[in-house]
Amino acid sequence: AQTVTQSQPEMSVQEAETVTLSCTYDTSESDYYLFWYKQPPSRQMILVIRQEAYKQQNATENRFSVNFQKAAKSFSLKISDSQLGDAAMYFCAYRSNNNDMRFGAGTRLTVKP
Amino acid sequence: KAGVTQTPRYLIKTRGQQVTLSCSPISGHRSVSWYQQTPGQGLQFLFEYFSETQRNKGNFPGRFSGRQFSNSRSEMNVSTLELGDSALYLCASSPRLQGFSEAFFGQGTRLTVV
Numbered sequence: 001a002q003t004v005t006q007s008q009p010e011m012s013v014q015e016a017e018t019v020t021l022s023c024t025y026d027t028s029e030s031d032y033y034l035f036w037y038k039q040p041p042s043r044q045m046i047l048v049i050r051q052e053a054y055k056q057q058n059a060t061e062n063r064f065s066v067n068f069q070k071a072a073k074s075f076s077l078k079i080s081d082s083q084l085g086d087a088a089m090y091f092c093a094y095r096s097n098n099n100d101m102r103f104g105a106g107t108r109l110t111v112k113p
Numbered sequence: 114k115a116g117v118t119q120t121p122r123y124l125i126k127t128r129g130q131q132v133t134l135s136c137s138p139i140s141g142h143r144s145v146s147w148y149q150q151t152p153g154q155g156l157q158f159l160f161e162y163f164s165e166t167q168r169n170k171g172n173f174p175g176r177f178s179g180r181q182f183s184n185s186r187s188e189m190n191v192s193t194l195e196l197g198d199s200a201l202y203l204c205a206s207s208p209r210l211q212g213f214s215e216a217f218f219g220q221g222t223r224l225t226v227v
Contacts, residue, residue, distance in 0.1 A: 033213045042220065043221050044218055044219070045203065045205070046218070047215045047216070047217075050213065052213055077131035077194045099169065100158035101146070101158060101216065103156035104155070105155045
């Protein structure tokens with residue numbers, strides 16, 4: 001069974017600094033997709049970034065980028081130039097074709113002014 | 114374009130009762146998924162519907178059921194409520210069966226069972 005592990009329950013970063021959130025997953029599939037979602041206090045989950053496993057190039061979305069290490073089954077999220085609005089719960093998620101999305105336990109990110 | 118709408122936002126029910134939650138997806142989206150979020154278990158997949166057919170189902174008891182209508186709106190029902198069913202229930206819609214598709218989430222329904 002596919003599992004997603006986020007080993008950092010909480011992280012803190014100073015405004016304008018860079019922070020990296022960790023995620024590892026376990027799968028025997030070769031074709032799958034990885035996502036990072038953000039859940040602010042408003043509760044609405046918002047997609048931050050996604051990666052297709054067959055693509056070796058790491059995805060980037062403005063200040064957000066990933067470090068995808070397929071062999072190590074690692075998918076970390078780097079947030080550069082952190083802003084107060086980045087404070088939220090961040091969930092790493094995995095999905096293979098025709099299967100449900102599996103989420104990690106989440107990392108609560110605090111941004112200090 | 115309106116986002117995913119879940120109703121009601123908050124609900125309090127008594128143990129043993131049943132409850133129906135509603136989800137209206139983004140216009141044109143045909144896939145609707147439901148998730149249960151609790152502090153202890155995190156986000157757990159309930160089921161996914163596409164074109165009125167259940168395509169995937171999570172590991173939940175038969176008390177949890179759902180359906181999707183021809184306009185893609187979806188409902189989930191929980192019968193014989195237990196205290197442990199207290200959770201945030203999230204609905205997500207996608208234009209097609211999810212795969213690489215982005216899932217757009219609603220704000221959820223907070224269910225409290227007393």
